Amino acid sequence: MSEAVSKLYKALRRILAEPMGAFGVALVVLMVFGAVFADILATAEPSDISPRDRFQGPSITHLLGTDHLGRDLFSRVLHGGRIALSVALFSIAASLVIGVVLGLIAGYGPRWLDNLMILVFDALKSFPTVMLALALVTLFGPSLTAVVVVVILVNVPGYARIIRTQTLALKSAQFVSAAQSMGAGTTRILRAHILPNVIGPLLILASMDIPVVIAIEAGMSFLGLGVRPPTPSWGAILNDGFAAIRDTPWIAVAGGLPIIVTTLGFTFLGETLRDVFDPRLKVR
Amino acid sequence: MILSINNVEVTFRVGPWFNRQPILGVAGVSFDVAPGETFALVGESGSGKTTLANAINGLQSISNGDVTFLGERIDTTSQRNMKPLRQQMAMMFQDPVGSLSPRMRVGDLVAEPFHIHKIKANIKEETERLLSLVGLSGDFANRYPHQLSGGQARRVGVARAIALNPKLIIADEPTAGLDVSVQGEVLNLLNDLRERMDLAMIIITHNLHVVHHVADRMAVMYLGRIVELGETESMFRAPAHPYTAALLSANPEPDPDKAKERISLPAEVPSLLARPSGCEFHTRCPWVQSRCKSDQPFANGEVRNIACHYPLSPGDKLPVKQSSI
Amino acid sequence: MNILEIQNLNVTFDTEDGQLRALRDVSFNVPEHRIVGIVGESGCGKSTLINSILGLLADNGQVEKGKILFEGQNLTELNSSQLRELRGVRISTVFQDPMGALNPVISVGTQMLHIQYRSSLSKSEKLDNAAEMLRRVRIPDRESALTRYPHEFSGGMKQRIAIAMAMMMEPALLIADEPTTALDATLEVATIELLQDLQQQIGCSVLFISHHLGVIAELCDDVVVMYAGEVVERGTTRQIFYRPMHPYTERLLQCDPAGQSERTRHLPTIPGEIPDLRLRTPGCIFAARCHCREDICDSTPPEVEIEGQSARCHRLVA
Structure with a gap:
């Protein structure tokens, strides 16, 4: 256990040694801190409407001002961060699980199954994200579920393909033949011998997808296809702000700034992770 | 006879789907291996010796002939029935480091046969015993394959091969990629274990000097066929x-x-x-x-x-x- | 005259766990028209040595001290473009894997033309040169061979084509890094004989690196024995094989299964592992594994020379 801790510590040191990595970590920590402690940090209930306080500028009581219903924007941004982060983490985790399983099956299974699965992945991938989102919303109605399903459908084919390619390459590796010769079954070979060797690069890529998911969630909520009011979401705040951008620009800023900050933070962090741990993926 | 192979053929199909051509990788090979015997398969690359080893091990299906191990036909048996036979037959692959799973520790690698065959044992004790049998100290259990030298990795491979007390070990190029000063160590180790455990061994190699010292009998392969088979010493003295x-x-x-x-x-x-x-x-x-x-x-x-x-x-x-x- | 003189070469690498001394005080000569073999097991510094000569050390490696004199010119002082002028023209290389030297998507003939880009000959003369070179390395059906691609040749042929390309510009020095290791015994012998013939025709020197003692004995005039980044012994091939002075050379020769003509089930070995080059202590580099180790071995051993054969060992002083 202590070895794992020291490994983690070493990794963190290497990330912090890169200026871009340190900046990324700082932004991400800020964002996660805000999301986790939203209840304590929030100065008001995020959904409490107070018509008297509509369209107030930033002040001591309302750090980021209020919106057209008089809701405290600072609190809404914090709680919106919670939504954004949990949607991102949950849907990426689900995409990872599904993608890895499908990729292993495609890579290790018979040739015809592989061909069939590749066909399905390619078909899914050729679908524009927006179309997919619209189609799903007509099915489920605007909701968080729709957002999550869209993200999974968008990510799984890519993840599965990465795992499949590497599994194919490892299928004939000597250590896999050795396991077969000892009598190991397919599940054991996939779990103990192939998975640990293929998952690393995918985890790095997935971490770089977190900002993309946050943007998708914000985008769908902005269009009214995602989170339903009054639940706070950065996209929804941005939309509210757009309606009144001439008179009260701080609303749009309150919605847009956190999106930019988190996206930037996660992107920097992900790129540093990639450069530090998997230089092969580096684009020159 | 512990292993008998009779007229074994292995066919590969190559070329595009509309023009599949069969090629014979192994063409009608027969020989027997007695308990405790060391048998060498010699030949240059492409002579089919590794393919033959995989066919004996059941990793490669054969198109003709039969392979009998401990009285059971292993070419026709199902994977399920093959599993217990695999406890009796261990295979060592060419690349000492590459045949060890890179993300597993030595301890887990050596313990793997016990897990695969669900054998109840004090795994920690068994691993230590096996590692000391191949001359590695207990600290090696925590290392990863890339932290081992070629000779050490080969020893781990040997420890894993003998874990379940097999009757037969098939060693594909056991000295390939090893330094001269280490080759002897590995061959001596295999020889000690062979004597102690009454192991039969099939050694596949292109290194004739190695064959001379370790094998009782040898077969020379050319284009997938055995061209000459006999006692090692007499073949070295008077090749026919x-x-x-x-x-x-x-x-x-x-x-x-x-x-x-x-x-x-x-x-x-x-x-x-x-x-x-x-x-x-x-x-x-x-x-x-x-x-x-x-x-x-x-x-x-x-x-x-x-x-x-x-x-x-x-x-x-x-x-x-x-x-x- | 010496084509190549390595004098007191020290090369270090900066690693995460400290500085690694890959080569320590390496000195030897490659005289004109001679084949010098370097023998050593993994980790002895053979690849570092080649890369230092070619100026291709990794970014974290540096020549700390010493000279590499090629035709009197110190290679460690040249910049990368001056080194590029030498590589492939005056110094050429053949590696274990011939595909490292052959471009898979360009035909053999075109590649052989590219090598002669500096020459002022016409294209057809250059093609004639290429065909002539293929004849020398005994490639059958030369005209069509020039139009074919590397993958259309077998492993042994690819290696011979790689040798032909290395010899094309008639270099002064050929560095051959385990060129026969990947080949089968019958092809190995054929390749050795070919190298010998070409070396005599062209009159170059060869630095031949191998861990295969039999090949070294057969091909080389002089032998340099390396262990853990040091040259422990050097001399003529006969001196090294018949009268080894350093305990490591002695043991290495005994270990080779090929050295035992009598059939034996128990082969000699050298117990122990090579030392960690990051924790270099003073004293003899081989002391920890040596069968005749004494207290004095903790101090740096002297270089003793007898009739042109020299070794680093205290035992020789007495």
Whole structure:
């Protein structure tokens, strides 16, 4: 256990040694801190409407001002961060699980199954994200579920393909033949011998997808296809702000700034992770 | 006999789907291995020795013939029935480090056979016992394969192979990629274990010097066929097949002044897609006669099997090229 | 005259766990028209040595001290473009894997033309040169071979084509790094004989690296024995094989299964592992594994020379 801790510590040191990595970590920590402690940090209930306080500028009581219903924007941004982060983490985790399983099956299974699965992945991938989102919303109605399903459908084919390619390459590796010769079954070979060797690069890529998911969630909520009011979401705040951008620009800023900050933070962090741990993926 | 293989053929299909061509990787090979015996399969790359090993191990399906291990036909048995037989037969692959799963620790690698066959044992104790048996201290259990030298990785492979007390070990190039000073260690270790555990071994190699020291009997393969099979010592003393003679003479020895009587062969090995007619060695044989081009010779003889129409006898003058250094 | 003189070469690498001394005080010569073999097991510094000569050390490696004199010119002082002028023209290389030297998507003939880009000959003359070179390495059917691609040749032929390309510009020095290791015994012998013939025709020197003692004995005039980044012994091939002075050379020769003509089930070995080059202590580099180790071995051993054969060992002083 202590070895794992020291490994983690070493990794963190290497990330912090890169200026871009340190900046990324700082932004991400800020964002996660805000999301986790939203209840304590929030100065008001995020959904409490107070018509008297509509369209107030930033002040001591309302750090980021209020919106057209008089809701405290600072609190809404914090709680919106919670939504954004949990949607991102949950849907990426689900995409990872599904993608890895499908990729292993495609890579290790018979040739015809592989061909069939590749066909399905390619078909899914050729679908524009927006179309997919619209189609799903007509099915489920605007909701968080729709957002999550869209993200999974968008990510799984890519993840599965990465795992499949590497599994194919490892299928004939000597250590896999050795396991077969000892009598190991397919599940054991996939779990103990192939998975640990293929998952690393995918985890790095997935971490770089977190900002993309946050943007998708914000985008769908902005269009009214995602989170339903009054639940706070950065996209929804941005939309509210757009309606009144001439008179009260701080609303749009309150919605847009956190999106930019988190996206930037996660992107920097992900790129540093990639450069530090998997230089092969580096684009020159 | 612990293992009998009889007329085994392995066919691969190559080419695009509309024009699949069958090629014979292993063409009608037969031999037996007795308990406690060390048998060597010798041949150059592409001679089918590794394919044959995989066929014996059941990793490669065979298109003809039969393989009998401990009285059971393993070429026709199901994967389920094969599993218990795999406890009795261990395979060591060519690459010492590459045959170890890179993200597993040595301790887990050595313990793997116990997990696969669900054998109840004090795994920690067993791993330590096995590691000390191959001359590695207990601290090695926590290392990863990339932290091992070639010789150490090979020892881990040996420890894993003997974990379940097998009757037969198939070792594919056990000394490949190892330094000279370490080759002896690994061969000595295998030999000690063979004596102690009454193991039978099949050693696959192109290193004739190794064969000379470890094998009781040897078979020389060419284009997927056994061209000569017999007692190691007598074959080294008096090779009968011209190919065996050429291989033996091509073995550079660490002695600068030793006069080298070499049989030089044309370097072009025929393709498996276009096997020569008659004796398949006739395209390179220095003693070729007209009959060799049309009639295929078949192995004959009780102690020594030779697939050649005109085998050499010990007194024969070799058509050699004297190289002077 | 010496084509190549390595004098007191020290090379270090900066690693995460400290500085690694890959080569320590390496000195030897490659005289004109001679084949010098370097023998050593993994981790002895053979690859570092080649890369230092070629100026291709990894970014974290540096020549700390010493000279590499090629035709009197110190290679460690040249910049990368001056080194590029030498590589492939005056110094050429053949590696274990011939595909490292052959471009898979360009035909053999075109590649052989590219090598002669500096020459002022016409294209057809250059093609004639290429065909002539293929004849020398005994490639059958030369005209069509020039139009074919590397993958259409067998492993042994590819290696011979790689040798032909290395010899094309008639270099002064050929560095051959385990060129026969991947080949089968019959092809190995053929390749050695070919190298010998070409070396005599062209009159170059060869630095031949191998761990195969039999090949070294057969091919080389002089031998340099390396262990853990040091040259422990050097001399003529006969001296090294018949009268080794350093205990490591002695043991190495004994270990080779090929050295035992009598059949034995128990082969000699050298117990122990090579030392960690990051924790270099003073004293003899081989002391920890040596069968005749004494207290004095903790101090740096002297270089003793007898009739042109020299070794680093205290034992020789007495």
